[in-house]
Amino acid sequence: MTASLIVFLARLLTGVRARWSGELPGSRQSVFFANHTSNLDFVLLWASMPPALRAKTRPVAAADYWRNGGIRQRLADDVFRAVLIERHRVTKATNPLAPMLGALADGDSLIIFPEGTRNPGGEPGEFKPGLFHIARACPSVDFVPVFIENLNRVLPKGEILPVPVLCSVHFGAPLPRIADETKAAFLARAREALLALRPL
Amino acid sequence: MNHEAKLLLGIVAGFLAAGSITGAILKSRVTGDAGRKVVENLVSRVNAWWIMCAVFGGALMIGPVATVVMFALTSFLALREFITLTPTRRGDHRALFWAFFIITPLHYWTLATEWYGLFVILIPVYAFLFIPMRNALAGDTERFLERTAKIQWGLMVAVYFASHAPALLILRIPGYEGRGALLLFFLVFVVQVSDVFQYVWGKLCGRTKLAPHVSPSKTVEGLVGGGLSACVAGAAIWWATPFTLVQAAGMSAVIVLMGFFGGLVMSAVKRDRGVKDYGDIIPGHGGVFDRIDSLCFAAPVFFHIVRWCFEA
Incomplete structure (x- = not known):
């Protein structure tokens, strides 16, 4: 119910269309990694998915923002089923990788933003190493690049009220796996695959 | 719903049914990839027309x-x-x-x-x-x-x-009370018939390009053929308007001319931005703006002519 309302509002604001350049994702478990330009990113990516895929895909989000005990937390827990991770006070006990690997072990797919922080306009920044560690820990999971277009115009950093602008979500083909790839090479390749989805 | 509205509804449904039947016949006869593409585009256009007419007709029937x-x-x-x-x-x-x-x-x-x-x-x-x-x-x-x-x-x-199209509903025309929806229908009908028949005539016998840099598909033959078709169509439903037969034809001519320029101007904007359509929300047609560009230019002029000449 709440989920349908959120999907409806996302469509009203952005008319979002998903464009799949790889095969339509069906049964295979995936990590969708996307560029991060707006707080609405994962809502839009999540809303653009076919309902069956949406039901088993969980966004990874910052605990400090979403675990506030109020409506945000209820949305994160009950609607998006977000995997909340610690961004700042990272210790062994709050290792952000653990909840992500846990969700993957349960058979869910993930949405992550490997830049870590929003990057308004311009080029996506360098990727944080987490993506590489997950890829190494889960060799059978697909890593699918997703480019979100125009959303920074809907809700730029620092604004509260959104403006309607048409957005597209471009899903690429899963990254091919290369044995014994270094961390730097993998992250660079993942970033290239994401940039390649940018419409001209 | 009054008698005139029922009749108009029947006319539109007849047009659409003719389009759907044509599409179905062509689909069973067409050969080759290029031909199939054209027919598929025609079918999705007609299907979108059914939906657009249902939405517009439904809104008119519910009320202002x-x-x-x-x-x-x-x-x-x-x-x-x-x-x-x-x-x-x-x-x-x-x-x-x-x-x-x-x-x-x-x-x-x-x-x-x-x-x-x-x-x-x-x-x-x-x-x-x-x-x-x-x-x-x-x-x-x-x-x-x-x-x-x-x-x-x-x-x-x-x-x-x-918004000057729905604004027709607030005009007070003596002897035409409570029938503003028919006037709005007349405007939208003539604009859309003109668009469709300019496209059809252009495809059938378009040779002389009107503005090749702005809109390569617009031809003199298309404009003349489509414009005359729309004037005939508009005059043919004069009985639903406050106009005489000749006035309805004249009004249609104004609508056709303004609608043509609306399409031309909005095409120039699209060329400037390097795109073909404003969106892809309506299958076969493009965006909402691609469908209403003619209406946007025709509506205010039609509204003010009616207001000056026919309002009490």
Whole structure:
């Protein structure tokens, strides 16, 4: 119910269309990694998915923002089923990788933003190493690049009220796996695959 | 529903059924990939027409408020397409919020409450003043005039001009009380018949390009053939309007001419931005703005002619 309302509002604001350049994702478990330009990113990516895929895909989000005990937390827990991770006070006990690997072990797919922080306009920044560690820990999971277009115009950093602008979500083909790839090479390749989805 | 409305509904359903049957026949006969593509496009266009006619006809039948709400949503979608194509900057954000969520609803509210005095000046005067004020406060001077003008233009065409179609409902024409919906139907019918038949005539015998740089598909033959077809179609339903047969044909000619220029101008904007369509929300047609561009230019002129010549 709440989920349908959120999907409806996302469509009203952005008319979002998903464009799949790889095969339509069906049964295979995936990590969708996307560029991060707006707080609405994962809502839009999540809303653009076919309902069956949406039901088993969980966004990874910052605990400090979403675990506030109020409506945000209820949305994160009950609607998006977000995997909340610690961004700042990272210790062994709050290792952000653990909840992500846990969700993957349960058979869910993930949405992550490997830049870590929003990057308004311009080029996506360098990727944080987490993506590489997950890829190494889960060799059978697909890593699918997703480019979100125009959303920074809907809700730029620092604004509260959104403006309607048409957005597209471009899903690429899963990254091919290369044995014994270094961390730097993998992250660079993942970033290239994401940039390649940018419409001209 | 009165007798005239039923008859008009029947005419439209007949046209659409003819289109669907033509599509089905062609589909079973066509060979080759290119031909199949053309037929598929035709079929999806006709299917979209069924939906658009159902939405428009349904709103007209429910009543004036539903019609105004439907046009308000149409303007919202068209403005969204227009702004998407316009390279706005961060400094436009607040002005855009006003344009979409305050000025547009307020403008249509003046129509729903039949406040004609505010309806005609809200956007050309007050929104025109307000948008640059808000943008100046935001402090970004890069391409300031251009950015401000684009938002104003979007509001004028997608909201102000388009709203002159449902504004026909508030005209008080002696001897034509309570039948404003038929007048609105007349306008939309002539505009759309003209669009469709310009396309058909252009495909059948278009040779002389009218404006090859702006819109390569527009031809003299298409304009003349489509325009005459629309005038005949408009004159043929004169009995549903406050016009005589000759007046209905003349009004149709004005609508055709303005509609043609609407399509031409909005094509020039698309060329400037390097796109073919404003969107892909309506299968086979493109965006909402691709469907209403002619209507946006024809509606205000038609509205004011009727207001001057026929209102009490």
